[in-house]
Amino acid sequence: MSLVHISTPKPKDVTQKVVDALALAIHEHRLAPATKLGEDEIGEIYNVSRTVVRAALQSLAHIQLVEIQRNKGAFVASPTPREAREVFEARALLEPRTARSAASRATPNDIEILKDHIAKEHAALDVGDNGRALNLSGRFHIEIARIADQDTIRRFIETLIARSSLVIALYWRRESALCESHAHHALVQAIADGDEQNAEELMQSHLVDLNSALDFRDRPAQTLNLRELLQATDQ
Amino acid sequence: MSLVHISTPKPKDVTQKVVDALALAIHEHRLAPATKLGEDEIGEIYNVSRTVVRAALQSLAHIQLVEIQRNKGAFVASPTPREAREVFEARALLEPRTARSAASRATPNDIEILKDHIAKEHAALDVGDNGRALNLSGRFHIEIARIADQDTIRRFIETLIARSSLVIALYWRRESALCESHAHHALVQAIADGDEQNAEELMQSHLVDLNSALDFRDRPAQTLNLRELLQATDQ
DNA sequence: TGCAGCAATATTGTATACAATAAAGTATAT
DNA sequence: ATATACTTTATTGTATACAATATTGCTGCA
Incomplete structure (x- = not known):
């Protein structure tokens, strides 16, 4: 399984392509933390259905590159x-x-x-x-x-x-x-x-x-984060 | 995210219910390694659609409790x-x-x-x-x-x-x-x-x-595993 | 009998449709 | 003018439908 993940040419794994594209964008800081990742939006960009976008986002959520909030959507993770x-x-x-x-x-x-x-x-x-x-x-x-x-x-x-x-x-x-x-x-x-x-x-x-070289004292304070942190109605 | 995973009552997260049920069954050795986990079958058992079953299986695959083979399906993992x-x-x-x-x-x-x-x-x-x-x-x-x-x-x-x-x-x-x-x-x-x-x-x-207390010398040698190991046509 | 090729079946991969929830906007009343 | 309730819109959650692939069974032939 893990070996496959590394070495295969992957003829047709659309989901993985979306995962890789999004992960690369995050790693290269083109997608900033807390950016909303709408399903329709991403689906249109890569010409895939929401089904595969959702699978990709869940995959990214598992490695904590994105955070999924129920009924709210997926966001680029913003570590505290x-x-x-x-x-x-x-x-x-x-x-x-x-x-x-x-x-x-x-x-x-x-x-x-x-x-x-x-x-x-x-x-x-x-x-x-x-x-x-x-x-x-x-x-x-x-x-x-x-x-x-x-x-x-x-x-x-x-x-x-x-x-x-x-x-x-x-x-x-x-x-x-x-x-x-x-x-x-x-x-x-x-x-x-x-x-x-x-x-x-x-x-x-x-x-x-x-x-x-890192300074953890001050927190992110991003707009999206602030909003969701203030309303503690999270389920 | 991880905190949520632990502490929330989870009013309606059907996928997580399926994940938990399957994980428990595996942990308690009711589901043996290499057991096929058909999507329809699981969906009927828990009265959910294949959509949520697939999400659950992917989640379990990520923590390597199950192994998903493309176009073949999901199986309880069988560590070498x-x-x-x-x-x-x-x-x-x-x-x-x-x-x-x-x-x-x-x-x-x-x-x-x-x-x-x-x-x-x-x-x-x-x-x-x-x-x-x-x-x-x-x-x-x-x-x-x-x-x-x-x-x-x-x-x-x-x-x-x-x-x-x-x-x-x-x-x-x-x-x-x-x-x-x-x-x-x-x-x-x-x-x-x-x-x-x-x-x-x-x-x-x-x-x-x-x-x-473990003996790693002899390998599993399960029917399903043997078959897939012999045919190295994996993609 | 045994094997090769094809047909039928079953299962997974993907897309779409519908339902549920949240967000935004609007109107009304104080 | 502000706040609140309601309506409308947008987005996600789930189910179903269709497409692609793999597996199985059959038929015919050697």
């Missing part, structure tokens, strides 16, 4: 400061160990793939396409989880990376240093060397760095 | 030995830390809830209802994650517990000692005492014990 903190706490718990595993298992081909990711990331940054760079940075982390060869934990990390995109959209503080490809580079080196200890520590400090 | 091992590896990574957190945060009321769980577990075992006992044992672990007050990790643990049910159905070795409520009792004591270190270690050894 608390949720945002939790996402990075969970990443700190899972990813260092995963990087260690990756260091013990990576093949030369895997290293090539990682370096390729970094190169693309640089290219995107040079062009000024921060959205794409952010997305690639996330996929870099997912790639490490894949190399670690633990499907279950990889799936968890995938959802955390996805949500990180939203967290960054809401709580990013600094202007520059968007994805510290320097850290990524060092990490690849450790993994290539099979240096498990170093890989684990580098990943840990990388996540600490990321965390320190 | 490898997947089974991964589930418990992930639990070993997440749950000890979570138990530690729970020990640092638990209120007297939380302790009551945990003790209540254990009591129910005993009662079910006395009646000989192993399915219900297993389900309660799983909910005990989820309860600890709830006390730890980390929604994100709790959700991960919930999916792992759910899959553990299937793993146990397929790979359980021993006859007796189904849920070692002794271990649960000691764990509650440590949490009640706020003894973080002990709680973490007890959870770790508890999971090791569970793992040692």
Whole structure:
């Protein structure tokens, strides 16, 4: 199942296409948190029926990229400061160990793939396409989880990376240093060397760095969120 | 979202009812791995349309309690030995830390809830209802994650517990000692005492014990699985 | 008998139609 | 002029209808 999700050419899975398109838009920050995702609207855009749109939205809701409110509709998720903190706490718990595993298992081909990711990331940054760079940075982390060869934990990390995109959209503080490809580079080196200890520590400090670039104190305060938060008549 | 999932009375969420009913049946081992879950059939049982059945099945597929094969249908998941091992590896990574957190945060009321769980577990075992006992044992672990007050990790643990049910159905070795409520009792004591270190270690050894009661060497070899594995024409 | 190809059946994938709920607008009364 | 009740509109929730695919059974032939 999970393998299928990764590797298949997917001749005709319309739902997945919609899922991927929406997820990409969110990851690249083209869809802002709390944006309403009307079923008819999306259906018209992709020329599919509401049936498949609903399936896609439910799929995205499961990984918490969108939030569905009964009889209200689907919205791009808007993590609270608390949720945002939790996402990075969970990443700190899972990813260092995963990087260690990756260091013990990576093949030369895997290293090539990682370096390729970094190169693309640089290219995107040079062009000024921060959205794409952010997305690639996330996929870099997912790639490490894949190399670690633990499907279950990889799936968890995938959802955390996805949500990180939203967290960054809401709580990013600094202007520059968007994805510290320097850290990524060092990490690849450790993994290539099979240096498990170093890989684990580098990943840990990388996540600490990321965390320190976020500011969870002030909350989103988006129009849509405000409105729904004020009326506590939620069922 | 996740909070809603826990606390709301849910006046009319038909889909969730179907999800819960099917999940319970799987957890209690009334539905065996690889069982076909026809849409019409389930719809007739619960008097709902295929629309909601499909939504429910997709929801269950996401937490990997069922596997959906395109144009083939939905089946109760049947974890491979490898997947089974991964589930418990992930639990070993997440749950000890979570138990530690729970020990640092638990209120007297939380302790009551945990003790209540254990009591129910005993009662079910006395009646000989192993399915219900297993389900309660799983909910005990989820309860600890709830006390730890980390929604994100709790959700991960919930999916792992759910899959553990299937793993146990397929790979359980021993006859007796189904849920070692002794271990649960000691764990509650440590949490009640706020003894973080002990709680973490007890959870770790508890999971090791569970793992040692499983035998991943021989694979399921179910009729349905065999058939689909032999024909590698999957898309 | 056994197999190949085709026909019939059943099941899933998708689209549409109807029902229920929420949101918005309007009119009336104070 | 504001607030409240009602009406209208829009959107989601659910059921059904149709299309596509897979499975099964049959027929004919070697």
